[in-house]
Amino acid sequence: RLVRTLCDDSKKELEVKGSLKTRLEEELANVPPSIKEKIKMPAKIYQAMPSSTCLKGTRGRIGVFEVLLMNKEIENIILTNPAEEAILKAGRKEGMVTMREDGVLKVLEGRVGLEELEEVI
Numbered sequence: 001r002l003v004r005t006l007c008d009d010s011k012k013e014l015e016v017k018g019s020l021k022t023r024l025e026e027e028l029a030n031v032p033p034s035i036k037e038k039i040k041m042p043a044k045i046y047q048a049m050p051s052s053t054c055l056k057g058t059r060g061r062i063g064v065f066e067v068l069l070m071n072k073e074i075e076n077i078i079l080t081n082p083a084e085e086a087i088l089k090a091g092r093k094e095g096m097v098t099m100r101e102d103g104v105l106k107v108l109e110g111r112v113g114l115e116e117l118e119e120v121i
Contacts, residue, residue: 001099003112003120004058010051011113013044020045027104032095039108047113062111064121066099 016024021041028039048057068074068091077086088096097105103117 001064001120002061003064003103003116005060005062005111006046006048006113007051007054007057007059010049010054010057011046012049014047016042016045024104024108028101030092031097031101032092034095035097039105042108045107045114046110047115058116062106064099064103064106066097066102068096069094
């Protein structure tokens, strides 16, 4: 999916504290350990702020992805018990990140606004 990216010169800061911090931590609670250890919770995230140089506060788009790499275990699950929960569990073992989690990671990087992510995913 594509989400609008924030303009660098016109974005509004939001402090990451209280319920917002708790929410972001909950969103990333199930991220695989290999990804989780690289996450640094920023002091601020951003939201779109219209300006004279950037009328909507966003410019361009970026993709948010969910990629499931096929292996023998996942192939067997799909062939024998194609339940979403079983496939997700096997994908998580292999380090899969959901589309929503990828979006939240881009919010933490300051590339996407949380309100845009909510609207799209």
